[in-house]
Structure formats: C-alpha cells, structure tokens
Amino acid sequence: MMKPLERWYDYTKSHDTNDLWALLHPDAVFESPVVHTPQRGRDITFKYLTAALKVLGGPGFKYVGEWQSPNGAVLEFQNEIDGIKINGVDIITWNDEGQIVRFKVMVRPLKAINLLHQLMGAQLATA
Numbered sequence: 001m002m003k004p005l006e007r008w009y010d011y012t013k014s015h016d017t018n019d020l021w022a023l024l025h026p027d028a029v030f031e032s033p034v035v036h037t038p039q040r041g042r043d044i045t046f047k048y049l050t051a052a053l054k055v056l057g058g059p060g061f062k063y064v065g066e067w068q069s070p071n072g073a074v075l076e077f078q079n080e081i082d083g084i085k086i087n088g089v090d091i092i093t094w095n096d097e098g099q100i101v102r103f104k105v106m107v108r109p110l111k112a113i114n115l116l117h118q119l120m121g122a123q124l125a126t127a
Contacts, residue, residue: 004098004099008100011023017046028041028045030045034117051124055081056077060079062079085112089105091103
C-alpha cells in the first residue's frame, strides 16, 4: 500500500480527482490562508484542494522542501503567476489508515495571498 504522502504527490501529478477523494477522510478539515474558519468535511476539502490545484498546479508549480513526521508532512512549494512569486507550505496530517484528516495551506508574500484569494474565489465560484 502506498504511503499517504506518495499518494498526494501522485495526485498532484495526475490530477485524478478519484484518487484525491479516496485520500480524504470523511471528516477532513481544510485551513485556507484567506478563509478565517476551518472548512470541515470531505466535500468542502475536496472542493478547495481541486480548485487550488487548478489555480496553483500549473507548469511552474514545484515542491522545494519536505519535512515528515509519522502522521504528517510539511511541503514547501513555489510557483509564479502573473509575475508574482508565490511561496508557501502545505501542512498535511493523516490518520493511521492513511487518509488526510487535516490540510493547512500557508502562503507568502501578501501580494501572493491577494492574488490567490482572487483566483481561488473565481475558481470556487465555477466549481
């Protein structure tokens, strides 16, 4: 059986939403850099993560650092959109069954947060 982190990396390459759905626990929580309250449940977490991959997951997206613990990982990423350099981290926590239970995204600098807020809002409105 593949480890949760390997499954996440596979999803970011394949964009296969069936894989993402299976990877998320029904009670998964998503924490956005621009939404104040945690988003609870597989449905909303799935919606945010698929939108984020569409917005951020273009050809310039890459993970540039990785720190792991037994039940989680911090993945540093970077990309450039519309001339704005985006740097951030995905903080992923999974349970003993290998499903993601918490996914937190942190982004810098402020210009990047503002851009992502605008792009994600547009993407989520069409989802």
